[in-house]
Amino acid sequence: MRAIFAFLPLFVRLKGPLTLTLVLSLVTLAAGTALLGLSGWFLTAAALSTAGAAFNLFAPSAGVRGLSFIRILSRYGEKLSGHDATLKLLSDLRQWLFARLFPLAPLGRRLGRGDLVSRLLGDVEALDTVFLVALGPISTAVLAGVAMTTLLAFLLPGAALVYALAFAGAAIGVPVLLVAASRRTGAEVVAASGRLRGVALDSIEGQQDLVIFGETQSARDQIEAAAGDLARARRRLGFHGTLAAGAVQGSMAIATIGTLVAGLAALEAGSIGGPLMAGLLLAVIASFEACAMLVRSAARLASAAAAAERLQELATMEPAVTDPGAPRPIPDGGAMSLEGVSFGYGPGRRVLSRVNLGIADGSCVAIRGPSGSGKSTIAQLLLRLVDPQAGRVRLNGVDIRTVALADLRRRVALMTQDAPVFHDTIRANLLIGRNDASDEALWQALDAVHLGDFVRSLPRALDTMLGEAGKTLSSGQARRMCLARTLLSNASVIVLDEPTSGLDAETESAFLADLPRITAGKTTIVITHAQVPANYDRVINVQAGRVSADRSAM
Known part of the structure; x- marks a missing residue:
């Protein structure tokens, strides 16, 4: 009682x-x-x-x-x-x-x-x-x-x-x-x-x-x-x-x-x-x-x-992560790195082991690997949804555990593999990314992901209602809508975790090929199991919780 x-x-x-x-x-x-x-x-x-x-x-x-x-x-x-x-x-x-x-x-x-x-x-x-x-x-x-x-x-x-x-x-x-x-x-x-x-x-x-x-x-x-x-x-x-x-x-x-x-x-x-x-x-x-x-x-x-x-x-559960007592400011830029990072979800469940990884400011990088290899865990670490058991994650040289969570998540945006399209208007769905975005900015984001002409053809354009879970959109359109929302944010780093989940092979290839152009000027980290086009700056393999030597995109 x-x-x-x-x-x-x-x-x-x-x-x-x-x-x-x-x-x-x-x-x-x-x-x-x-x-x-x-x-x-x-x-x-x-x-x-x-x-x-x-x-x-x-x-x-x-x-x-x-x-x-x-x-x-x-x-x-x-x-x-x-x-x-x-x-x-x-x-x-x-x-x-x-x-x-x-x-x-x-x-x-x-x-x-x-x-x-x-x-x-x-x-x-x-x-x-x-x-x-x-x-x-x-x-x-x-x-x-x-x-x-x-x-x-x-x-x-x-x-x-x-x-x-x-x-x-x-x-x-x-x-x-x-x-x-x-x-x-x-x-x-x-x-x-x-x-x-x-x-x-x-x-x-x-x-x-x-x-x-x-x-x-x-x-x-x-x-x-x-x-x-x-x-x-x-x-x-x-x-x-x-x-x-x-x-x-x-x-x-x-x-x-x-x-x-x-x-x-x-x-x-x-x-x-x-x-x-x-x-x-x-x-x-x-x-x-x-x-x-x-x-x-x-x-x-x-x-x-x-x-x-x-x-x-x-x-009353304890949060997995908490704000530091005296947060540090984050320098400009979008360079990220993992230094000797190890992480596991419990005893005997090691996911990442002594991972060292550097991602240059403004680059478009793909991280590939099979299911269970630790790719999505890297995404959670970059957003500080979880903290590593060993090592550090840095943004522009600063350990992200020393910065305010709100500041970090203004600078690093994440689009998950199950990012939802809400039962609301196109405008409302996009404004989640940045609630003060102008109509011009919304159209720019839609044009960038090749949805602008489609939305203009709708009777109510930006004020068109989308069905529950985006049922009025094709799978590719729904993923691009979520990407447009992510692009609207002021984040300098964009992490896309399995952004082509649920797409057919042709749509997946076209989506991945478009990403470097769409996200130009931002540090982009694409976590995927799919083959990556040649226009990516780097492709990094993750296997059994370890990062293998980088190789050229293929």
């Missing part, structure tokens, strides 16, 4: 809407309780009256109608305010989380993809409704119980203590026990949900290979196993909820019987009338409506607590 309290600053920002939701929820419950109590008093008084003509039917019936309208309007307002606050909380929560995730990039090797997706989706969703389905109803129930106990203390003192104890058991005791009993199961639900998402995501993305190699049944078995684990965990959670619901009903029965016994004694003593006793009895029953909601709330609270712990774990 302490993990949930760590998110209180986000709730405090929305204290106005959340307080309004709580007040409206309390008004709804109070109106419902008063409605049932007044109805009971009204019907009993009318039945007991021997002077029907003299009995005032209009005032009670008007009260019933008025309370009905109040309950309807307050319920509507509660839902409107609560959901609006929840959506705002969701936005704040995602901003909070992503602000903490960016310094942790890349996360691929630290968390499984399915686990990361589960935390970004399922855990956030479990937490964003914590007020609406847990904290809000609990607060409302406690306040309603205090109000009803106070009313009984004045009108039917003999029932006040029994009611208070029964209601406290239903509103506090049962939820606390349910959360304690469901804590482990709630964590299992969250974890099982994450596993199911991960298996489903891997199966969908790898569907073609699974079909080709005849492994669809294996994927189906994994999905069924993960779904079975989730179903069993949810059944256990539901069983706990059923027991808790029974306990709430038992508490309500105790409170009702206690009120009835005290009411009959007071009625016999003449200190209370029959209609008032009937009204109080029905009001007691109605007040337990809040406790009935707490069963669902407490069960959600257990899952929310587990989700909060997972999000806190993610947000």
Whole structure:
């Protein structure tokens, strides 16, 4: 539960809407309780009256109608305010989380993809409704119980203590026990949900290979196993909820019987009338409506607590790299070098071993090698996404560990092999590279990558919407769009990691042949497995984590 309290600053920002939701929820419950109590008093008084003509039917019936309208309007307002606050909380929560995730990039090797997706989706969703389905109803129930106990203390003192104890058991005791009993199961639900998402995501993305190699049944078995684990965990959670619901009903029965016994004694003593006793009895029953909601709330609270712990774990991870205490300035130019660099992702997983590599300012260099040879690791080291275990990476003679990360990444830009085209306009996609770029600069970048004429032919030109993941573009056009975005940056060094990934051989050759012209004036490092045209300044081979002797481009 302490993990949930760590998110209180986000709730405090929305204290106005959340307080309004709580007040409206309390008004709804109070109106419902008063409605049932007044109805009971009204019907009993009318039945007991021997002077029907003299009995005032209009005032009670008007009260019933008025309370009905109040309950309807307050319920509507509660839902409107609560959901609006929840959506705002969701936005704040995602901003909070992503602000903490960016310094942790890349996360691929630290968390499984399915686990990361589960935390970004399922855990956030479990937490964003914590007020609406847990904290809000609990607060409302406690306040309603205090109000009803106070009313009984004045009108039917003999029932006040029994009611208070029964209601406290239903509103506090049962939820606390349910959360304690469901804590482990709630964590299992969250974890099982994450596993199911991960298996489903891997199966969908790898569907073609699974079909080709005849492994669809294996994927189906994994999905069924993960779904079975989730179903069993949810059944256990539901069983706990059923027991808790029974306990709430038992508490309500105790409170009702206690009120009835005290009411009959007071009625016999003449200190209370029959209609008032009937009204109080029905009001007691109605007040337990809040406790009935707490069963669902407490069960959600257990899952929310587990989700909060997972999000806190993610947000408090130590970044792979941090800014130096006293950053140094970066001299002009784009010369980069690796000096005796060794790097590995764990014991026995050495990727680079004592690599020495120098890249001259303004040159266009290709780094070639098979998959797993360490090419992409070099790209991460040049951007300081990771730090070497030994050796140094220098930019213009300065160790990049001594410069501010923001300064480094303004000077060195990276286009990854899976660089995305976003579901937005062409203009918005390009402005990611430099948000103050003029239209003239955008057109220059598009012309440089041979996309200018294509974009001009579109009805809305730069304001044309691109489909999700660039589906309205060919593979070659999508890669060139990402390259144009990278070129727009003011970086003096451009690192392209497998820029022709997913392209056919002809498009790949044309793309690589264009790069030296397109990036003229910038230091360009192309990491690829493909054959490199002769117009590159150098081609460097990487094999098993070592850089072999340079050779001429071919």
